[in-house]
Amino acid sequence: MRITEKAKNAALQTAIGQGLHYLEKDPETNIPKLMHLIDKLTPDDWYRAQRDAFRNVIESKSHWYDLILKVYDLDAGVRQTFFQNFIMNAALLGSATQEEVSEREDCNVPWAILLDPTSACNMHCIGCWAAEYGNRLNLTFDELDNIVTQGKALGTHMYIFTGGEPLVRKKDVIALCEKHSDCEFLSFTNGTLIDETFCQDMLRVKKLCTCHQSGGLCRS
Numbered sequence: 457m458r459i460t461e462k463a464k465n466a467a468l469q470t471a472i473g474q475g476l477h478y479l480e481k482d483p484e485t486n487i488p489k490l491m492h493l494i495d496k497l498t499p500d501d502w503y504r505a506q507r508d509a510f511r512n513v514i515e516s517k518s519h520w521y522d523l524i525l526k527v528y529d530l531d532a533g534v535r536q537t538f539f540q541n542f543i544m545n546a547a548l549l550g551s552a553t554q555e556e557v558s559e560r561e562d563c564n565v566p567w568a569i570l571l572d573p574t575s576a577c578n579m580h581c582i583g584c585w586a587a588e589y590g591n592r593l594n595l596t597f598d599e600l601d602n603i604v605t606q607g608k609a610l611g612t613h614m615y616i617f618t619g620g621e622p623l624v625r626k627k628d629v630i631a632l633c634e635k636h637s638d639c640e641f642l643s644f645t646n647g648t649l650i651d652e653t654f655c656q657d658m659l660r661v662k663k664l665c666t667c668h669q670s671g672g673l674c675r676s
């Protein structure tokens with residue numbers, strides 16, 4: 457009997473849900489054990505490339521592995537949403553859809569999409585293009601929403617905001633997170649517009665991470 461893609465995904469979602477529950481107790485000890493179990497029980501041709509990538513991270517104990525362990529310092533709801541949206545939707549199910557689309561349409565499909573909600577910035581650092589020119593360009597909420605909607609149809613569930621300063625548009629960034637509950641979002645930021653209300657919004661939507669920009673003036 458041929459197993460459909462839908463049945464395969466449902467089986468994987470259930471197994472990963474149970475696995476993540478098991479990891480909560482002692483992640484450092486249980487992550488390698490769980491990977492071993494997944495390899496043993498999963499047919500060889502199921503998500504092979506993705507499983508190889510995760511196994512390499514675990515075995516090499518690289519900085520990616522440290523990053524995985526740091527996830528256990530997060531709010532439990534944020535962590536569970538991260539696992540669902542980043543690991544299940546973006547890395548596993550999403551990349552399977554990307555492969556299908558890529559083969560069918562003979563094109564590359566990105567695993568993550570970078571987009572600038574605005575070229576504006578609330579700071580005016582000398583020498584930065586965002587402070588000197590082109591700083592009034594904005595994507596409307598509908599345009600941002602359209603990019604994410606089209607991206608999801610291709611299997612892309614990871615969106616990274618750059619700029620300008622993306623948090624100049626923080627209301628629209630949060631609204632996008634509310635609308636696309638199956639995606640993970642990351643915003644680069646100079647950090648100056650993060651306040652208590654925004655932190656509470658991030659905790660509520662659970663699927664937005666921020667990262668301090670590096671490489672420019674705001675970034676020193």
Ligand code: SF4
Pocket residue numbers: 577578579580581584585586587619620621646672673674675
């Ligand atoms: S360096 Fe960063 S904070 Fe400064 S104007 Fe440019 S984008 Fe804004």
